[in-house]
Amino acid sequence: MKPRELLTHYGRQFGTLAGLLVLCAVLWALTPHFLTVSNLLNVAQQTAINAVIAVGLTFVIISGGIDLSVGSIVAFAGVVMATLLQRAVPVPLAILAGLGFGFGCGLANGLLISFGRLPPFIATLGMMSMARGGGLLFTDGRPVSGFDEGFRWLATGELLHVPVPVVVMLAVYAIAHFVLRLTPFGRYLFAMGGNEEAAVLSGVPVRFHKTLVYGVCGLLSALASVLLTARLNSAQPIAGINYELDAIAATVIGGTSLMGGQGSVVGTLIGALIMGVLRNGLNLLGVSSFVQQVVIGAVIILAVLLDTAFKRPKR
Amino acid sequence: MSIPPVLTLRGIRKAYPGVVALDGVDLTLQAGEVHVLLGENGAGKSTLMKVISGAVARDAGEILLDGAPVELRGPRHAQSLGLGIIYQEFNLIPHLSAGENIFLGREPRRAAGVIDQATLLDRAQQLLNNLGVAIDARTAVSRLSVAQQQMVEVAKALSLNARVLIMDEPTSALTEQEIRELFAAIERLKARGVALVYISHRMEELFAIGDRVTVLRDGRHVGTRLIRDTSLPELVRLMVGRDLKEQFPKQAAGAGDEALRVEGLSRAGLLHDVSFTLRRGEVVGIAGLMGSGRTELARAIFGADRLDAGKIFVRGHEQVIASPRAAIALGLGFLTEDRKHQGLVLGLSVQENTCLPSVSVFSRFGVMQPAREASATAQRIADLRIKTPGPHQRVFNLSGGNQQKVVLGKWLTTDADILIFDEPTRGIDVGAKVEIYQLINQLAARGAAILMISSELPEILGMSDRILVMQAGRLAAEFSAADATQEKILAAALGRAGLSAA
Numbered sequence: 001m002k003p004r005e006l007l008t009h010y011g012r013q014f015g016t017l018a019g020l021l022v023l024c025a026v027l028w029a030l031t032p033h034f035l036t037v038s039n040l041l042n043v044a045q046q047t048a049i050n051a052v053i054a055v056g057l058t059f060v061i062i063s064g065g066i067d068l069s070v071g072s073i074v075a076f077a078g079v080v081m082a083t084l085l086q087r088a089v090p091v092p093l094a095i096l097a098g099l100g101f102g103f104g105c106g107l108a109n110g111l112l113i114s115f116g117r118l119p120p121f122i123a124t125l126g127m128m129s130m131a132r133g134g135g136l137l138f139t140d141g142r143p144v145s146g147f148d149e150g151f152r153w154l155a156t157g158e159l160l161h162v163p164v165p166v167v168v169m170l171a172v173y174a175i176a177h178f179v180l181r182l183t184p185f186g187r188y189l190f191a192m193g194g195n196e197e198a199a200v201l202s203g204v205p206v207r208f209h210k211t212l213v214y215g216v217c218g219l220l221s222a223l224a225s226v227l228l229t230a231r232l233n234s235a236q237p238i239a240g241i242n243y244e245l246d247a248i249a250a251t252v253i254g255g256t257s258l259m260g261g262q263g264s265v266v267g268t269l270i271g272a273l274i275m276g277v278l279r280n281g282l283n284l285l286g287v288s289s290f291v292q293q294v295v296i297g298a299v300i301i302l303a304v305l306l307d308t309a310f311k312r313p314k315r
Numbered sequence: 316m317s318i319p320p321v322l323t324l325r326g327i328r329k330a331y332p333g334v335v336a337l338d339g340v341d342l343t344l345q346a347g348e349v350h351v352l353l354g355e356n357g358a359g360k361s362t363l364m365k366v367i368s369g370a371v372a373r374d375a376g377e378i379l380l381d382g383a384p385v386e387l388r389g390p391r392h393a394q395s396l397g398l399g400i401i402y403q404e405f406n407l408i409p410h411l412s413a414g415e416n417i418f419l420g421r422e423p424r425r426a427a428g429v430i431d432q433a434t435l436l437d438r439a440q441q442l443l444n445n446l447g448v449a450i451d452a453r454t455a456v457s458r459l460s461v462a463q464q465q466m467v468e469v470a471k472a473l474s475l476n477a478r479v480l481i482m483d484e485p486t487s488a489l490t491e492q493e494i495r496e497l498f499a500a501i502e503r504l505k506a507r508g509v510a511l512v513y514i515s516h517r518m519e520e521l522f523a524i525g526d527r528v529t530v531l532r533d534g535r536h537v538g539t540r541l542i543r544d545t546s547l548p549e550l551v552r553l554m555v556g557r558d559l560k561e562q563f564p565k566q567a568a569g570a571g572d573e574a575l576r577v578e579g580l581s582r583a584g585l586l587h588d589v590s591f592t593l594r595r596g597e598v599v600g601i602a603g604l605m606g607s608g609r610t611e612l613a614r615a616i617f618g619a620d621r622l623d624a625g626k627i628f629v630r631g632h633e634q635v636i637a638s639p640r641a642a643i644a645l646g647l648g649f650l651t652e653d654r655k656h657q658g659l660v661l662g663l664s665v666q667e668n669t670c671l672p673s674v675s676v677f678s679r680f681g682v683m684q685p686a687r688e689a690s691a692t693a694q695r696i697a698d699l700r701i702k703t704p705g706p707h708q709r710v711f712n713l714s715g716g717n718q719q720k721v722v723l724g725k726w727l728t729t730d731a732d733i734l735i736f737d738e739p740t741r742g743i744d745v746g747a748k749v750e751i752y753q754l755i756n757q758l759a760a761r762g763a764a765i766l767m768i769s770s771e772l773p774e775i776l777g778m779s780d781r782i783l784v785m786q787a788g789r790l791a792a793e794f795s796a797a798d799a800t801q802e803k804i805l806a807a808a809l810g811r812a813g814l815s816a817a
């Protein structure tokens with residue numbers, strides 16, 4: 001692509017990136033500790049969980065849908081995996097089972113939406129409640145805690161001095177970017193979200209890919225759950241409450257349109273980092289968590305306001 | 316003319332990234348004239364009209380209203396100055412009545428701010444009556460035909476005391492009868508001193524309705540003529556920059572093997588027992604009135620709608636076509652009539668749209684091959700002369716006719732050899748039409764079978780080897796190219812002739 005086309009294609013991401021840099025600069029000025037390597041890695045690590053979920057949501061939102069059940073799937077898949085771990089199932093197998101379980105919950109969403117013709121909002125609202133209740137029933141409402149070092153490495157380990165969760169996050173984003181830009185699945189997500197009827201008439205297997213995208217979203221929620229469980233050394237049936245809101249926020253701050261058909265995971269990554277940096281910075285500044293909520297809400301609104309102002313077709 | 320013009324545009328310029336849409340355009344509009352705007356696809360007609368209606372801000376130039384310069388701040392401001400426009404996509408709210416739509420946002424009020432429904436309906440009805448159309452102001456817009464909705468738009472513009480009324484390709488979705496009604500309404504508006512701008516690619520219309528014509532080419536003004544002093548060849552030369560030899564360069568390819576045969580296709584209320592055969596190398600035209608089941612037939616064959624009964628044979632083998640995907644796999648292609656809703660994903664690029672039905676062809680081991688997509692798209696852009704700054708331009712930003720070319724390009728990219736074209740040249744300029752006809756010839760010569768649905772009888776007559784006429788969901792008649800005449804087709808389409816012999 002020529003530079004001008006790059007700019008028109010990725011201009012929105014440059015804007016978000018500029019927002020992130022400004023935010024970092026401000027926090028650096030206010031608290032020098034912000035810009036230390038250890039703190040930045042800390043931010044990245046804290047961001048990883050939300051960022052991984054947000055990838056799945058970005059896919060779903062580009063396809064013209066929404067998924068409210070991600071937080072509940074984080075909890076349910078987490079307790080399932082943790083229970084297996086405690087029954088001495090080998091770590092890789094337990095993780096695979098957890099991921100498979102999340103994928104299955106997502107597929108159930110997808111089937112309800114594409115074959116049951118339920119609006120995504122309704123189907124995933126139902127799943128949100130069912131998966132939450134399922135996790136609570138499964139554990140009798142109690143957390144499942146205490147795993148061996150091998151599993152904990154997923155939270156505490158490092159690869160080339162980079163914390164494992166950050167490596168996982170970056171790998172997920174690299175793969176997701178590739179999938180979105182260079183695979184039929186990615187292309188179909190944009191086509192479906194932009195104009196479903198035209199997509200069907202162009203031979204796009206819309207139902208199949210619509211089912212699949214919710215499955216992928218469930219899978220990524222379960223992956224986030226692996227990171228969360230390892231970090232807390234505990235899987236809790238009440239984990240992940242409001243995670244869907246954080247992930248949606250990262251997605252829209254990153255410039256993905258809730259109308260579908262437009263968006264990028266690069267933007268979402270920056271959006272997730274903005275959320276993470278903001279939380280971290282406010283903590284360093286000693287701002288109370290009540291005030292933090294107000295600030296974060298305001299930032300979401302501001303980001304989308306700026307976005308619509310720039311996107312509004314020039315007269 | 317001695318009377319000062321209502322509206323004068325001088326040196327209007329508008330550029331988009333990579334495109335100069337308008338470059339120093341002049342235009343004057345007199346009260347009571349129909350001013351036709353002519354030009355190739357992408358010449359800048361719609362953009363110029365959006366400048367007048369305040370939807371697009373010009374980069375340079377002046378706008379004079381009654382001789383005094385005005386600065387248009389936006390569509391509402393332009394409306395309040397009496398500059399009205401009717402877009403092809405109407406801005407009506409389907410569930411409100413015609414009257415409520417006409418006065419939307421300006422409802423007459425009683426004391427305490429309550430809407431005065433009786434006055435509203437009275438005044439709306441009066442506006443509609445003045446236009447000479449039989450529409451009840453209480454009818455919900457969703458229950459009106461396209462032509463009636465257009466009249467509601469006209470009435471709405473008039474309720475705003477429009478002195479200038481722009482119609483951008485108003486007839487592209489109307490029947491002959493509806494076009495006559497529209498023209499009658501235009502005559503009445505003229506008599507009331509409204510200045511009308513009329514854009515259309517149907518050349519016969521401008522001689523029927525126009526007083527003056529201005530031709531744009533590549534965003535530049537190339538001439539203004541009185542309609543009575545000009546001729547079709549002159550206008551075409553101004554538009555395209557060269558002479559057009561033949562409007563319909565038909566070359567019969569000679570019918571080969573059977574490509575598609577349908578038997579007894581039926582769909583409750585829409586299709587009744589339709590049977591026909593399409594051979595390789597053949598162009599079969601399907602004529603009929605709007606709503607006669609032509610599009611339904613195409614959709615049913617293509618697997619977009621379910622059939623209640625009937626068989627489809629592709630290259631001699633019976634097939635159950637359950638989805639468009641299955642149809643494409645069998646080598647079928649279907650150019651839909653409504654490009655915005657069915658043909659294109661407007662937010663995606665020219666390249667992404669062009670390659671959409673061929674994604675599986677352009678991917679290997681689950682990975683897209685952008686280089687192959689790019690070369691196929693470059694080929695389509697060149698063959699169809701799609702006017703775009705590049706393959707990555709979003710189709711949303713293309714002119715109407717160029718969007719239509721992208722839809723055509725989609726199906727040429729699939730290598731389909733059984734092609735169903737539903738209104739293939741809708742919104743396409745005269746010059747490009749000839750190129751598309753030549754392309755159809757080439758496809759047929761290469762052995763493709765083409766089913767061409769069209770509401771333009773000259774196109775059906777000029778390009779088909781055989782003509783089928785549909786009426787109320789049935790095949791009412793079949794003619795060979797030699798036997799067919801406009802009169803015979805019309806009679807069959809209206810159901811006045813029995814099944815005449817082929």
Ligand SMILES: Nc1ncnc2c1ncn2[C@@H]1O[C@H](COP(=O)(O)OP(=O)(O)OP(=O)(O)O)[C@@H](O)[C@H]1O
Nearest residue numbers: 331336356357358359360361362712713714715716
């Ligand atoms: N919003 C936009 N962004 C970028 N380019 C645009 C935009 N709107 C129009 N253009 C370009 O400006 C040129 C003129 O477009 P316009 O729609 O005015 O053509 P037109 O004469 O109405 O053509 P048609 O007969 O096909 O409707 C085209 O090349 C088009 O691609």
Ligand SMILES: [Mg+2]
Nearest residue numbers: 360361714715
């Ligand atoms: Mg136009």
